[in-house]
Amino acid sequence: MKKRLIEDLIMKQIFRLAGVFSVLVLIGIIILLFTNAMRAFKHIPFSSFFNISWNPSAYGEPSYGMLQLLWSSLLVTIGAMAIAIPLGIGAAAYLSEVAPERVRKIVRPIIEILAGIPSVTIGFIGIVLIGPFLARAFDLSNGFNALNGAILLAFMAIPTIASVSEDALKAVPTSFREGSYALGASKWITLRKVVMPAAGSGIIAACILGFGRAIGETMTVLMVTGNATAMPDGFFDPVRTMTATIAIELGEVPFDSPHYYALFVLGFTLFIISLGINLLSEWIASKFRYKVS
């Protein structure tokens, strides 16, 4: 056989192995999460996970309610999205439609660097900067609340939203814009009425990915949201998210205890949420892609 053909055959197998490996890892994670989570139900009735409060190492009876944790996670993430979506899409629109090439070449990498800042550093900024600022601005006694977490998570989700949205905007054919200009539309009208709708599916997918990024973040929220287990009434209350709970408690639980498996139920729930989010964004991106081309 020719050397070229052998080389191709070997490389093909190597790449196949790499592909299969990552799929196997994913399947392994799902099986591990699922089997461990299922073991929790041997000790704890399924319905008790639907109570409000989570207190497995209680003074009295332990309780395993997830609702407060789930609501805390959603509250922080929704708050983060309210800040990150306008800023992220705005940045994408600026980079793709307005900014001169020279500026774009500088700003785009800067936004991407933002994604690379370790979450513990962002949490530190939250403690020393955002927290005291919020306390002063809203006359609170302290800055450990959901809003602080939401602001920081927004910083972390902006790069995802901005860069994926920018790709979507860039993918809109130039002929669309030229057609719009030919009809006498301004740049703003073209962006709003032609480019944005054409890139809509990609932008929505970007926002959903940003949501996924925010809901899974752990260290930052653990550091700044106060981790109180009371049901939050709003953004100025301390919250305790699902991710923070796993991070705080997994180190202390004895292996094979109900508490240990209960944490896997939390982990599995988080996994289902992020899987759902990713599938949703894939679905939206593929469903609406046809309209453009």
Added chain:
Amino acid sequence: MLRNTFVLLIIGLVIFQSCFSGEDKYVAIKVRGSDSEVNLVQALAENFMDQDSLVSVGVTGGGSGAGIAALINGKTDLANSSREITEEELEFARKANVQPYPIVFAQDALAIITHKDNPVDSLSIEEISAIYSGNIENWSNVEGGNNETITLYGRQSSSGTYIYFRENIVKDEYKTSMIGMSGTAQIVDALKTDKNGIGYVSSGYLSENIMKDIKVLKISSDASSTAYFPNKENITSGIYPITRPLLQFTNGKPEGKLLEFILYQFSEEGMKIIEENGFYPADYSTYNKELFQK
């Protein structure tokens, strides 16, 4: 090219071999657990290592619960704990065939701290319990307090201080709005700015420097008795009401270098380090008698 590779290989082998030749003599001790104890045990370990070049003692925190869990899971040689081991943990230890062996090596007091402008000077144990369980929610309900809602600061459930304080002082569930901090330093930092806050920290942590920025309250054992400040005199004489033993657990009775390190903590030098770190040497005569028997 080939020769270079060969030389590198030889060098690699020599380094590899030298790593193993000393293995039988060199001992690494892993210590994990209580955040209240971590600085103290770190200091003890450093001084111990200075005397013995063939041992390395690595000390990490994570909380008492994390330390005991690590001991049960076989991931640490010595677990620092600022609370007793629980029935549940003993059960898991039995299952894992681990025999936790308790050692009391120092004594600690818990201080109750507030913002430095808070007019309240002293609290009774009952008042502290009522504040942390949520029965007292406003500073005006204790003597001299402002009309402000109390912000509760505590630790997270992996902390021995969290459990000790709940089991021995609060004797009830913590109020759910208590803010759970990752460490003592974070509680102190929060109380530098939060005018309505209250927190509990190990007195060993409160150096002169830290006490400038916060207020340490006097504590009385009940409403009718005198309140005392957590200073050395009041803690060692036992009239300050919130003191606790600082514990360590090993798997079975310690031996070899691990025993040497533990005994070092009871040596005169060790006790000096304990005091320098703001804790108090333990009266080992009753609790740890067995360790000193050869």
